[in-house]
Amino acid sequence: MTQTSTAIAMEVTPRLPRIALVGVHGFGERHLDNLHRLSASGALELVAVADPLPPADGALGPGVKVYASLDELLAAGTAPDVVIVSTPIQTHAPLALAALQAGANVYLEKPPVASMAQYEEVMAAAASAGRLVQVGFQSLGSEALPAIEALVASGEIGEVRGISATGLWLRTTAYYKRSRWAGKRSLNGTDVVDGVATNALAHAVATGLRLAGARTVADVQSVDTDLYRANETESDDTSVVRVRTTDGTVLTCALTLCAPVQSPPSVTVYGTLGQLTLSYTEDRVEITTPEGVRSETFGRTDLLENLLDAGNEADLLSPLSGAGAYASVLEAIRTAHPPQPIHADWVTWEGEDGDAHPVVHGIESLIRRAALGQATFAELGAPWTMSGGPTLQINGTPVATLQDGSLIRATSSPRPYLHPVRTLAGTVVTDHVPEDHVWHLGAGVALQDVDGINFWGGRTYTREAGGYVWRKDHGHIVTDSAEHGDGRRHEQLSWIGPDGSPVLREQREWRWAAVGNSAWKLTLDFTLESATGRAVPLGSPGSNGRRQGGYGGFFWRLPKVGDATIWTPEARGEDAVHGSVAPWLAWSGTFDAGASGAAHATGDPGLGHPATLVFLASPQAPDPWFVRHSGYPGVGLSLAWDTAVAAEPGRPVHRTVTVIIADGFLATQDIEQLITTLGESA
Known part of the structure; x- marks a missing residue:
């Protein structure tokens, strides 16, 4: 008699994505918190971290390996599915290249790279490895962005006249002493490009570019930079960056880390019938139309979760390929003349010791005027800039300056004019x-x-x-x-x-x-x-x-x-x-x-x-x-x-x-x- 054998199907539990975090201090601590949250929900497994300075006792769960560098982590055969890079700016590109070569997808903190050459190198490596790279512009995970795009497409605010990104933040001297690379344009000959537009308020720039429809390098026609600093640093802390896209949209980013008080940054889309203002740290949109003003708040998708769920690059909310326009802005800042110091006559220092921070006189009004007029600080004639054309003089005293008006925005009907005009005692009238x-x-x-x-x-x-x-x-x-x-x-x-x-x-x-x-x-x-x-x-x-x-x-x-x-x-x-x-x-x-x-x-x-x-x-x-x-x-x-x-x-x-x-x-x-x-x- 023959006995029939029955095959019993065993349920196989899918393996959780294996995550490695490089850089556990600074912003890396936020990544650790997020990883603990996602690990507890069963979405992933944190298998290793790498940092020359180990995390504090109790910061990691059991079984998480600790290495001094990504090279050691990869050499140990850890084989992570995703490597999160949250390290100093100048290390982003080499660490991303190493992770891609090891076959991992990469979550790359902002700014993703320190030069256009690095951007192109990492892009090529990702394509060659067939891997995905998500850039940590968290604001691009906001559900407000597609909602704004839909509102603009509906014609509710009319035709788009321009876009501005504004940020009034303050940073103390302790902020610039937290690491060797803080406030540096380069370090030992290596590009860093720290600054208000490339790091602290980089999300304002990236969000503005996204709403301007600028994702790739080819989407950017030109970038104007007007860079200044009130701190004793190399990098800019008070700047205007003006981007013109290939379809003619103008994005003006007016940003400072020298405000008297910190306020939520925002991106505004100006239309012929109204405007939309996104406070991107709050995912809140204020819509102004002839019918009135209303406000809506949106949710946000976590970019790491988005990377884990993505089947291909088209699924990513903040892919490296979509950061080409941002890389163009960073490159323009990297290759610009070093930021001009703001004279001490126009700066007041507040606070003491590590809490001390500079406040640029009138910066709030200047930021608003730059955004509304699509103008740089120099074009506005801020007193700490070098600007102006031929002068009218009385007995050797300048009493008026001729402006050719050529850089005035098109919808302001550019034209020559006199400004500033002064009395003989110097009062501007x-x-x-x-x-x-x-x-x-x-x-x-x-x-x-x-x-x-x-x-x-x-x-x-x-x-x-x-x-x-x-x-x-x-x-x-x-x-x-x-x-x-x-x-x-x-x-x-x-x-x-x-x-x-x-x-x-x-x-x-x-x-x-x-x-x-x-x-x-x-x-x-x-x-x-x-x-x-x-x-x-x-x-x-x-x-x-x-x-x-x-x-x-x-x-x-x-x-x-x-x-x-x-x-x-x-x-x-x-x-x-x-x-x-x-x-x-x-x-x-x-x-x-x-x-x-x-x-x-x-x-x-x-x-x-x-x-x-x-x-x-x-x-x-x-x-x-x-x-x-x-x-x-x-x-x-x-x-x-x-x-x-x-x-x-x-x-x-x-x-x-x-x-x-x-x-x-x-x-x-x-x-x-x-x-x-x-x-x-x-």
């Missing part, structure tokens, strides 16, 4: 790229409607909409030639439309001279000629239906002014003066700026010096005064108050405006006497 209207640029000429083209910046007021709308209608003004002499500068300018064609030709002349010991006068003479061979209408919001909105032509943006008094020979106060026709308009008060713009940079209320500006009306036409004070401080002579004027072939539009810039407070009698002395018509 102009502003540019202010937070409230980043397209306001010092003293110059701007018009919102030149045959349908916006040469003012910002939104355009249209009769059809009955309000302001964002349109792709911005032009720009370029300087074709200039002759600069003593007390006089003559410029030939072209007003260029969005299609690249000239619309107007302008002859502009600046003249300046002293008026006694405490005042000087500045005269702007400009002539606008048609460049099209036909009449070119010159309009304003006022000529397009906005009551009392006739700004355009000559415009002077003032800084904050305390106790301001605004008057003409017949009227006093903003409401009475606005829209009036008068031979002169005076503005006096305590200007929020001292010598070299010190108080303006700090943003401290109530600081500054008394000054008076007297604007003399153009003798060519009775243009009404445009005056703003309650919303923002600005003065202009309206070229088209409620009706457009035309620059016709052979009949250009010509205006002359003179401004007296005086220290101290002037009374009406003083002003009349000054005007008579100058021989000006009153």
